[in-house]
Amino acid sequence: MTDTLSTAVSHELDGNALLDAYRTMRTIRAFEERLHDEFATGEIPGFVHLYAGEEASATGVCLHLDDRDAIASTHRGHGHCIAKGVDVKAMMAEIYGRRTGSCHGKGGSMHIADLSKGMLGANGIVGGGPPLICGTALAAKQKGTGGVGVAFFGDGASNQGTTLEAMNLASVWQLPAIFVAENNGYAEATSSTWSVAADNIADRAAGFGMPGVIVDGFDFFAVHEAAAEAIQRAREGGGPTLIEVKFTRYFGHFEGDQQTYRAGEVAYARENLDCLKRFRARVTETGQVEAARLDAVDAQVADLIDAAVEEAKAAPKPTAADLETDVYIEY
Amino acid sequence: MTVGVVANPASGRDIRRLVAQASVFPTAEKANMVQRLLTAFASVGVTRALLSTDLGGISAAVLRALRGRRPGRDGGWPDVVFCDDDAITGTARDTTNAVRRMVADGARLIVCLGGDGTARVAAAACGDVPLLALSTGTNNAFPRMREATVAGLAGGLVATGAVAAETGTRRATVLHAGVADRGETALVDVCASRSRHIGSRALWHPETITELFCTFAEPDGIGLSSVAGQLCPSPRDEPEGVALTLAPPEHARWVVHAPIAPGLVVPVGVDAWRPLPVGEPVEIGLRGGVIAVDGERELELTGTETATVRLCAEGPRCVDVSAVLAEASANGLLRTENQVAQRKERQR
Numbered sequence A: 001m002t003d004t005l006s007t008a009v010s011h012e013l014d015g016n017a018l019l020d021a022y023r024t025m026r027t028i029r030a031f032e033e034r035l036h037d038e039f040a041t042g043e044i045p046g047f048v049h050l051y052a053g054e055e056a057s058a059t060g061v062c063l064h065l066d067d068r069d070a071i072a073s074t075h076r077g078h079g080h081c082i083a084k085g086v087d088v089k090a091m092m093a094e095i096y097g098r099r100t101g102s103c104h105g106k107g108g109s110m111h112i113a114d115l116s117k118g119m120l121g122a123n124g125i126v127g128g129g130p131p132l133i134c135g136t137a138l139a140a141k142q143k144g145t146g147g148v149g150v151a152f153f154g155d156g157a158s159n160q161g162t163t164l165e166a167m168n169l170a171s172v173w174q175l176p177a178i179f180v181a182e183n184n185g186y187a188e189a190t191s192s193t194w195s196v197a198a199d200n201i202a203d204r205a206a207g208f209g210m211p212g213v214i215v216d217g218f219d220f221f222a223v224h225e226a227a228a229e230a231i232q233r234a235r236e237g238g239g240p241t242l243i244e245v246k247f248t249r250y251f252g253h254f255e256g257d258q259q260t261y262r263a264g265e266v267a268y269a270r271e272n273l274d275c276l277k278r279f280r281a282r283v284t285e286t287g288q289v290e291a292a293r294l295d296a297v298d299a300q301v302a303d304l305i306d307a308a309v310e311e312a313k314a315a316p317k318p319t320a321a322d323l324e325t326d327v328y329i330e331y
Numbered sequence B: 001m002t003v004g005v006v007a008n009p010a011s012g013r014d015i016r017r018l019v020a021q022a023s024v025f026p027t028a029e030k031a032n033m034v035q036r037l038l039t040a041f042a043s044v045g046v047t048r049a050l051l052s053t054d055l056g057g058i059s060a061a062v063l064r065a066l067r068g069r070r071p072g073r074d075g076g077w078p079d080v081v082f083c084d085d086d087a088i089t090g091t092a093r094d095t096t097n098a099v100r101r102m103v104a105d106g107a108r109l110i111v112c113l114g115g116d117g118t119a120r121v122a123a124a125a126c127g128d129v130p131l132l133a134l135s136t137g138t139n140n141a142f143p144r145m146r147e148a149t150v151a152g153l154a155g156g157l158v159a160t161g162a163v164a165a166e167t168g169t170r171r172a173t174v175l176h177a178g179v180a181d182r183g184e185t186a187l188v189d190v191c192a193s194r195s196r197h198i199g200s201r202a203l204w205h206p207e208t209i210t211e212l213f214c215t216f217a218e219p220d221g222i223g224l225s226s227v228a229g230q231l232c233p234s235p236r237d238e239p240e241g242v243a244l245t246l247a248p249p250e251h252a253r254w255v256v257h258a259p260i261a262p263g264l265v266v267p268v269g270v271d272a273w274r275p276l277p278v279g280e281p282v283e284i285g286l287r288g289g290v291i292a293v294d295g296e297r298e299l300e301l302t303g304t305e306t307a308t309v310r311l312c313a314e315g316p317r318c319v320d321v322s323a324v325l326a327e328a329s330a331n332g333l334l335r336t337e338n339q340v341a342q343r344k345e346r347q348r
Ligand SMILES: Cc1ncc(C[n+]2csc(CCOP(=O)(O)OP(=O)(O)O)c2C)c(N)n1
Pocket: A049, A074, A075, A076, A124, A125, A126, A127, A153, A154, A155, A156, A157, A158, A184, A186, A187, A188, A253
């Protein structure tokens, strides 16, 4: 008897959805690799923290989200923005400090926000995101929208009081909140095996009476599956979840980091664990997506990033007259 | 006289804590179990214990305890040697490397702390050295939930030869699952699932499963083998296993309400079952999808490959804690007679 895959698991993706997931991951990767090159020319003001290597996390989680949902990001926020649908050209312009940017060029990399997309903002304050999503999750719960709040935060941020308080509150109020701990092994140059007392961030969930799980952050399908369960649970009133995704960031903590504190692991990860490589291998092996369609996405994304950089460089900078715009709001 | 203990820092952290109410087994408790084992080992004459190292905090906690021991007040421990020659990878390879080192260094017993997945990896690496699998994981159809002190006494008695291996150990059967040049060995069950990816590994959608093979199936088991345990039980100590064809519960001949994970009792449809003899290669009908071993998706199939499964009698030699301690009781291995006190009693 030969059986075919007629009935797949409910949240498994069809060919087009897989292509979308790939496009998001590829866009993040191309965006970050290009910024890595461009930053070296000295044209980009301020600090830039790159998300390359971590694409499966933002993508696997945000694919389940819609207009009802909000996310809070980190100083390493480009991936979260792209995955939540923020315009890529406006992001690039923002990073170049141009008036056409998401925040009119006055925020830069660490403050990209787009409330119309439910993206509450990258955040220069480590541990600043989790309390914010308690707010959006509470609003969603009170209004009965079925929406959820998702906070992405790092292993360093997992040790911040704000993060722990937010998890406590989310559990006490049974909020539709998902805490995604992106454990890339380091906070700046400090190893998480040294700084995180419980060793696994996920283990802390038990102390707050919520489920905590660990997933392979290099595997899109692992993240996507865990996020599906956590988000569905939150939408249905089941309360918060902590998901720890483990992976390695491909570049330094910030652009310019000499990285004297680590060796070898990035080359290994790029070669053997990379989320894009694994995704491509798997979906072509199963025949779900043809390699040519993935190649086409690669080409389209490359064009988009080229155009984004070109347009950003050509766009005007804010002027003195812009100083007081977007500062005050009238109710 | 040397024994080895390998503790998996990652066991008990997977998605079953989200989709079911699987337990969380803290790192500190795993470290406590190692310490209870050491106490038990020393009391039955084990002189040297090789311990695995990890970045999850278990070996660090044991090292801290070792340094804090108070001479004269805390009981003796064997000499503790940490196996830190291999770089830690954070994968199952760490268990394999540690067990191989321990066996090469003369360990007469391997204790593994973890779930079914950890026991599977340790079993594949320990050769003929007796294996004692203690549960700190999720499904735990294979490792037993045992107090580590008691299990440590039994393991130690086998390691020192005070209880003969023929009496104190049982040879387990295993299932080999293979496709092309990839293979996995299961201690409890192998199944084929329509789920397309390894994903988060655990398998909790029984409606995706088409075929199930068990080395044994107990009526009080947990995990996929519990399906067979309630329909066609197959004892642990008989070599024969069991093979089942699953179907959607609506059309299936039988529907078993099975505890497929802690906190998850679900209807599982079964169309047919038969005893699975040792050695018979069975071709899996499913194309694409995945093969799961001991409840975890491990092998992804392409649309053209055929996976095969075979039951093999040459599995690990496992310590039977109850049998060892019954033997110890019968032969007085853990007691002495005090002649003076007896003489006084007689005079009175
Ligand atoms: C409250 C606060 N403290 C310190 C800093 C400086 N700082 C910026 S990034 C960072 C490390 C954050 O590490 P982690 O949370 O693991 O995120 P990753 O950079 O690894 O993505 C620190 C300490 C800060 N921005 N905010």
